[in-house]
């Protein structure tokens with residue numbers, strides 16, 4: 099059941115605008131690759147990268163950890179790998195939400211193994227109360243309390259990604 103709207107489209111857009119402004123100041127002279135973590139980050143990723151003034155390379159990676167529950171399993175499976183070489187590049191990993199941090203920690207380790215110049219993290223949302231792994235978040239859009247949210251890319255069992263706003267979802271009351 100969708101309980102209540104947590105973030106309006108205006109609030110989401112404003113957060114993306116703020117992140118893009120910070121990234122634009124940071125990107126000058128860098129050889130940057132923006133990596134979208136599929137599928138959840140895709141709406142955020144396109145909105146964000148379309149606001150960047152420098153040319154950047156984009157790529158996509160897909161890992162799986164949740165299945166049809168609201169808890170991270172803590173083990174990440176690589177479903178779709180990058181297609182570009184990131185060695186010596188400044189990599190910006192773009193995530194929809196950081197919850198326990200377990201997924202991101204695994205993705206960062208996987209990327210570091212390919213010898214990038216740097217790896218930084220951009221996330222639209224962060225739930226600091228839920229963190230189990232201390233991953234450095236370089237660019238955070240909005241911190242939210244410990245609620246399960248859907249919309250603007252975020253899903254429950256693959257549903258609700260297309261909603262334009264972000265809603266709290268109560269899973270035990272049925273899709």
Ligand code: IMP
Pocket residue numbers: 138163164170193194195196197198199200201202245246247248252253254
């Ligand atoms: P973590 O490994 O616990 O940090 O979880 C990261 C991933 O879990 C995110 O990329 C999301 O796909 C998913 N996730 C975490 N919290 C939520 C939520 O509130 N709604 C939807 N997906 C979530």
